[in-house]
Amino acid sequence: MITRIDHIGIACHDLDETVDFYRRTWGLEVHHTQVIEEQGVREAMLRVNGTDDGNACWLQLLEPVREDCAVATWLERHGEGVHHIAFGTPDVDAAAGAAGEAGIRVVFDPPRTGSMDSRVTFLHPKDCHGVLTELVTSAGDLARRGARPVE
Amino acid sequence: MITRIDHIGIACHDLDETVDFYRRTWGLEVHHTQVIEEQGVREAMLRVNGTDDGNACWLQLLEPVREDCAVATWLERHGEGVHHIAFGTPDVDAAAGAAGEAGIRVVFDPPRTGSMDSRVTFLHPKDCHGVLTELVTSAGDLARRGARPVE
Numbered sequence: 001m002i003t004r005i006d007h008i009g010i011a012c013h014d015l016d017e018t019v020d021f022y023r024r025t026w027g028l029e030v031h032h033t034q035v036i037e038e039q040g041v042r043e044a045m046l047r048v049n050g051t052d053d054g055n056a057c058w059l060q061l062l063e064p065v066r067e068d069c070a071v072a073t074w075l076e077r078h079g080e081g082v083h084h085i086a087f088g089t090p091d092v093d094a095a096a097g098a099a100g101e102a103g104i105r106v107v108f109d110p111p112r113t114g115s116m117d118s119r120v121t122f123l124h125p126k127d128c129h130g131v132l133t134e135l136v137t138s139a140g141d142l143a144r145r146g147a148r149p150v151e
Numbered sequence: 152m153i154t155r156i157d158h159i160g161i162a163c164h165d166l167d168e169t170v171d172f173y174r175r176t177w178g179l180e181v182h183h184t185q186v187i188e189e190q191g192v193r194e195a196m197l198r199v200n201g202t203d204d205g206n207a208c209w210l211q212l213l214e215p216v217r218e219d220c221a222v223a224t225w226l227e228r229h230g231e232g233v234h235h236i237a238f239g240t241p242d243v244d245a246a247a248g249a250a251g252e253a254g255i256r257v258v259f260d261p262p263r264t265g266s267m268d269s270r271v272t273f274l275h276p277k278d279c280h281g282v283l284t285e286l287v288t289s290a291g292d293l294a295r296r297g298a299r300p301v302e
Contacts, residue, residue, distance in 0.1 A: 002177040004200040005156060005208045008236055010282060018280050025253055026153040026238070048238070049155040050203035057156045057208060080281030082233040085159055087177070087199070102176055129169050130231030131161060 001095050003053035006088035006136045007045070007060045011071050012080050015063035019044050022059065031058075032116050040069025045115060055088055055138050060115065084122070086134035090145065095135045096121045104128065111135070118142070152246050154204035157239035157287045158196070158211045162222050163231050166214035170195050173210065182209075183267050191220025196266055206239055206289050211266065235273070237285035241296065246286045247272045255279065262286070269293070 012018040022028040032045040046059040062083060064072035074083060089095040092111045100106045105124035114120030117139035125132040137145075163169040173179040183196040197210040213234060215223035225234060240246040243262045251257045256275035265271030268290035276283040288296075 002179065002199065005159065005210075008156065008159065008233075010280065012280050021280060025250060025255070028153065048153065051208070052201035052203070057202070059156075078281075081276070082159075082236060082282055085233060099176060104176070125232070129161070129163050129172060130229075131233055 001091075001098065002087045002089055004051040004055055004088040005057055006055065006086040006134075006138070007058035008082060009060045009062055009084040009086065009134070010081065011062050011064075011075050011078075011083040013063065013075065015042050015044055015061055018061050018063075018080075019046070022046055022061070028059065034115070035065060036115070038112075039071070040064055040066045041071050043115060051088070053088065053090075055140065060086075084132035084134050086120075086136050088136050088138060088141075090137060090141050092119050092121060092135045092137040096123075099123055099135070111137075152242075152249065153238045153240055155202040155206055155239040156208055157206065157237040157285075157289070158209040159233060160211045160213055160235040160237065160285070161232065162213050162215075162226050162229075162234040164214065164226065166193050166195055166212055169212050169214075169231075170197070173197055173212070179210065185266070186216060187266075189263075190222070191215055191217045192222050194266060202239070204239065204241075206291065211237075235283035235285050237271075237287050239287050239289060239292075241288060241292050243270050243272060243286045243288040247274075250274055250286070262288075 028046040030044045031047045035042045041062045044061045096106045104127040107122035111119045111121040119137045123133040179197040181195045182198045186193045192213045195212045200208050247257045255278040258273035262270045262272040270288045274284040
């Protein structure tokens, strides 16, 4: 049901500065950037490697664009660092359904459009040993299955 | 220089319970387990996917086995959650050297033996935007390069 680690979400105060850190230090380049208004964040996706399920593994750098969003609140409490991890799955609806049946609180039900036209939801960290856990079906996997990102 | 996300290190209070959570929820199985006396932790490695550099991406679950180790201190302060992330590289010594030259504090210099006979070091989180960052050369890559885990 889980076929890869899709990305690691890292919250930062200054996206441009953090992108520059990863570029200078490791040569990682920005593959995609966007503002996700609903979540109040600006993101940069840095591709790290390909995965054997036909997808890829990314760093997702996140900067809050308003003070009342969840990432801003998280940054104030924790400082910069790893905000969440994301598992890739060919069918986020099925994976979220299984998690819900196992008693894990599912944050977006149904899933929503995520980064790069993926389909995503989150699982409550208190039900996942402290780890805010995202589930992602990539745009490529959605197309292969003939599914649309959001119904 | 960085060719994959090698693993996500997750600190937990009870390793068996956390392993059971990942098995029940996602079907992930323990590939390797060991006590790392020097770091005061018991670990379980759960393989998630293969990577296009010929290695794999893992969850590393960590339980402290004594109260005075770094992971125990971290758990007391943060509670369970993501403790560090690890990038895979074919040459941890070169990667750590480049990081050091860029002004990032390198914790193990030279690198030490890590999980599953890898060769590893850590970079100080304050120099990496709040992320405790491990660098790993896998046992397979060490063998391919004719290098030993620790000189």
